Amino acid sequence: MLTIENSLLLVIDFQERLMPSIHCHEEVAQKTATIIKGCRILDVPILITQQYTKGLGGTILELKTALAEYEPIEKITFSCFGSAEFRDKLNSAGRKNIIVTGVEAHICVQQTVLDLLENGYNVYVIADCASSRSENDRRYAGRRMEKAGAVITTMESAIFEMLVGADHPKRKEISDLVK
Numbered sequence: 001m002l003t004i005e006n007s008l009l010l011v012i013d014f015q016e017r018l019m020p021s022i023h024c025h026e027e028v029a030q031k032t033a034t035i036i037k038g039c040r041i042l043d044v045p046i047l048i049t050q051q052y053t054k055g056l057g058g059t060i061l062e063l064k065t066a067l068a069e070y071e072p073i074e075k076i077t078f079s080c081f082g083s084a085e086f087r088d089k090l091n092s093a094g095r096k097n098i099i100v101t102g103v104e105a106h107i108c109v110q111q112t113v114l115d116l117l118e119n120g121y122n123v124y125v126i127a128d129c130a131s132s133r134s135e136n137d138r139r140y141a142g143r144r145m146e147k148a149g150a151v152i153t154t155m156e157s158a159i160f161e162m163l164v165g166a167d168h169p170k171r172k173e174i175s176d177l178v179k
Contacts, residue, residue, distance in 0.1 A: 002162050006097050007162060008093050023138060032129040032155075045095065079108070105130045105137065106137040113148070114148055125150050126153060
């Protein structure tokens with residue numbers, strides 16, 4: 001189960017030159033900005049990656065705005081685990097529940113999810129915050145990740161799971177965010 005104390009949000013490769021070709025890119029970006037804002041409200045740590053920034057550009061403006069301040073982890077491998085900086089930051093965060101968003105679902109997201117599972121993490125892929133250029137690639141990546149042991153869920157479900165109940169002091173702020 002996702003908890004505020006044991007969860008971390010991972011935002012994979014939402015980059016300027018890649019996003020326009022992603023299936024439902026505007027909705028995926030908007031939902032991802034919302035989960036970022038929700039995790040910031042709840043003080044859930046966030047890691048963000050950029051794949052070959054020189055070629056794909058920086059993180060899209062909508063997410064930069066939601067993040068306020070961030071230091072992207074530069075990578076050239078498809079799986080985030082190929083980056084020593086990523087592994088160090090993940091380990092130092094000390095969280096076992098990894099909430100995964102990103103593009104492309106069938107490449108960088110899927111390879112990272114498989115590595116996270118292999119390394120003993122509980123993985124929650126946010127279906128409405130992960131996509132590919134093709135809907136078919138996105139769909140089959142979701143199936144493969146779920147079969148490997150990842151939980152496939154949605155942005156709103158994940159945020160409210162961390163709240164636990166209506167008596168949480170941040171409930172109204174979160175409710176206003178997802179409206």
